[in-house]
Amino acid sequence: MTEISSSATVAPGLARFPAFLYGLLIAGLGLGVYLTGVLLGFFRLLLQADGQLLWVVDRIVWYSGMPVVAGLILILCDLFVLLPYKRGNRVVRWAPSKEQSLTVVLTAFNDELSIGSAVEDFAAHPLVRRVVVVDNNSSDRTSEVARKAGAFVVHEPVPGYGSCVYRALREGLRYTDTELTLLCEGDMTFRAYDIDKFLAYLPHADLVNGTRISEQLREQRTQLSTFMYYGNFFAGKLLEVKHLGRGTFTDVGTTYKLCRNRPLERLLPSLNPSINLEFNAHLLDTALARGLAVVECPITFHNRVGFSKGGNSSNWKALKVGSRMILGIVLGWRKRQ
Template identity: 35%
Template sequence: VCALYPTDDAETIRKNYTVLMRDGRITGLVEKPDSIVSPYAGCGTYLFTPDIFRDARETPRSARTGRLELTDVVDHAARRGAVVLPFVLSGQYLNVNTIEDLNLANFLCRTLHFEANRVSLVIPAFNEADSIGFVIRDFKDRVHEIIVMDNCSTDGTADIARTLGATVCSKPLRGYGDALRQGMELAAGDIVVLVEADATFRAKDLGKLLEYLKDADMVIGTRTTRQMIEQGANMDGLLRWGNVFVAKLIEALWWGLEPRFTDVGCTYRAIWRDTFHKIRGYLRRDDAAFSPEMMIEVLRLRGRVIEVPVSYYRRRGGTSKHSASRWHSIRTGLRMLRLILSKRLNLS
């Protein structure tokens, strides 16, 4: 019995095999046909009786590949008069031979029941009492779970978050990367979204990230679109072009994987939990270099990372822990460069 997929797409048939049929029986198989002789693509799924071993012994090796091909064996059986029957499949079919095929297969699977996926939001926080309440209220109706990783704040950040219904984990944390990594470990959702506690990002962009996540393993925001940067936001020319430079360096060093990046420091991103589980053993940075580390490790996994523009606003109170001054920005950039080069040289 041969499983067949009915289709009018000639390219799908050419990538697989098709069959010759008469009176409901298969009389021959044609591997990767030049001309379309039937509206069926073979799916590579079979049901055999032990007689197939006789045909395997009698079938010569393929002149094209030099190997004994299963389609040739089944074709031999059909042409000698054995009963070979079709089993016509319904639904969608995709033959996965390339990374593009795999991405399309992932998209089809993820799209089928995407709305059933639960979304967890992880927020790293240290003394963000002026803004944490705004962030939680902005996102709480759009996600299923909010986890605030509080680095022992002294200004009441944790109390505000708990009052608004967030799950708060207050403990000493080694930094931004450590907070995000531990928060993702605690997240129960199928999708994990990361966002800052300083109100520089908005929930209005969440739908955009989730829509693109159907077609990717991780979606990251970019703050380099000038029209989407609020006046007064901490994204001057030096920061913006510094991010672009470091992002393009990742592109150049992993050119064969065809990434397209313009921002390496944007916290706002969404990742499938199973993708995080695949890369978590390689995420070692506790500082701001954790952001490009995530991007690189998904690439090394040969996963798909898509970047989309997001709005960027002035922070509400406090100062940035990574770019409060030019010196802080330069130091953060140098740490990122060191991380990127060590990953490319397989030193970490």
């Protein structure tokens, strides 16, 4: 018996509609209204207010159930009606790369203390053809140390994490003798021995994204605090429900990624380098929206050498970056200060 394609019963636009994501938002709004009503009821009892306030509290609590129910309906619709069409007739992908040698591109900003060790670590891996360091206006000896360690160094004059990562990906595509580009940072939080893990996942994907959520693979002291750990997990799940049926995601903030060059060439024009510290979430969201196969790979995570200059420097800064990630996933990506 011939299977009926999803397009024959559900319009493609409807099959792509992120009902789960919007259901969560609507139900969350209803829950917020409900809690507001409960809080007002508490103050009414505390202050022994008149019956008018009781009427207001009663209406708030009563009508808060409407968005909660509407959100749950959207979630259940996505899970039990649309999900089979979103998944389609997909089979497990197996497409090994003919060439496994790769170009490593490292982003760097004032990483004088770590960049030399990072370059030497990646250059020593037998499959690495070259290491390119993209220096984003460092004021220390980052470029000098990187060259001394054997890296090709390029200077990215536009400040910002997104500009640096975007330039790194462009540099990786410049080399035609490798079909793979490995993106990483030069702060020694990641190690070259995880390349073998990435390559094991590569036959299933266009882009393999490292995840730091495996507790057993994290050092005791890293820049990823408990708040940032679960914040990344939450943002990853938000991305997952937005692209329901496309993958499982637990970490949207890591830079460590392995990309096939041909899909990367198609993806690059859709990326916005003006997006700053939330660029990695933007990259994953855009890749999924453009139909690239994205798979997560558990990687080791180590304490960085030197000081963090990005979103991991404090919980307050991480909260702001995480909020922009969530806004980008939900409302779309644009430049934010």
